[in-house]
Structure formats: C-alpha cells, structure tokens
Amino acid sequence: MTHSDLLTRLGPLLEAECAAEAAAAGGLDAADLEQSVWLRLLSDGRxxxxxxxxxxxxxxxxxxxRRRARREVPYDPxxxxxxxxxxxxxxxVLAAEAGRELRAAVRRLPGRCPGLLAALLSGNDPTYREIAGKLGMSQGSLGPVRSRCLGCLRRMLMAEIAAP
Incomplete structure (x- = not known):
C-alpha cells in the first residue's frame, strides 16, 4: 500500500482521532498531533x-x-x-564583554596606570601592600596614583563614548 493510499484510507479517521485527543488534552493543536502521528507511522517502515x-x-x-508541554516553559524576555x-x-555574556572592554581600555593607559589598575581589577583581591611590593611603589602613593589613573580612564572612555 502506498503512502497516498494510506492517506486516503486513514486520513479522516486520523483527523477525527487527533481532534478528539487534542480537545481532551487542552492546549494541544490537532494539526500538530496529526503531523507527528503521520511522521511516526510512516517512519517505522511498515x-x-x-x-x-x-x-x-x-x-x-x-x-x-502533554509530557513535553508540562516540561516546556514559554520564553518571556x-x-x-x-x-x-x-x-x-x-x-x-554581556558582563564578560564589558570586562574585556574595560581591561582593553586599561591596557591603553599611559605610565604605571595599566599595571596598577590591572592589579586592582585582578580576581585574587590583593592588598595595597601586595600591590605596592609587586609594582615597586610606596604603599602611600598607591591611592593618589590610582585616583589619577581612574580620572584618565574616565576621560578616555567618555571621549570614546562621545565619538561617533
């Protein structure tokens, strides 16, 4: 029996069965159910x-x-x-991209700023004493240098944002 013979002979019965099952299931679409039944019937090779x-x-x-419908959650942005x-x-993803952009901007800063701000942004949260030792600076000068570096970074980023 060919597929078209199956469709002709069983089409009305399948349509009625799918309509009844879909109505009993609530939100199920009869046409979708009918399509999945045809796919299953024709794919097994009988x-x-x-x-x-x-x-x-x-x-x-x-x-x-019905099982799929219970598990699926509609996407609501x-x-x-x-x-x-x-x-x-x-x-x-957006936070990671913002972090990459910030680190790239820090690397473009002049002088000691890239090293100092990279140390301050590092994930291991070093103390001022550790940063001063690593950079060869006095611990007391870290605050003022940090402030100047952040001001420079702020001006640089504001100029980039304002640029077309």
Missing amino acids: TTVSAARLRTTVRSEARAA TAQPPPGAGPGVEQT
Missing part, C-alpha cells in the same frame, strides 16, 4: 496500518505531547529571574 494501530499511535503521541537564581546567559 506498509500496512490498522485502525487500532492508528488509534494507539494517536494516544501515544498525545501523551508525549520581559520576565524577571526567580529570586535566588543566578544571572542568565545573556547577562553573563
């Missing part, structure tokens, strides 16, 4: 399909669709993450 097998396949596909949840993927 050339004959009985009415009983068709009904069983419809019910099986409807159960699978305006939704806030639940309390206690970490940042989403987009926020993580």
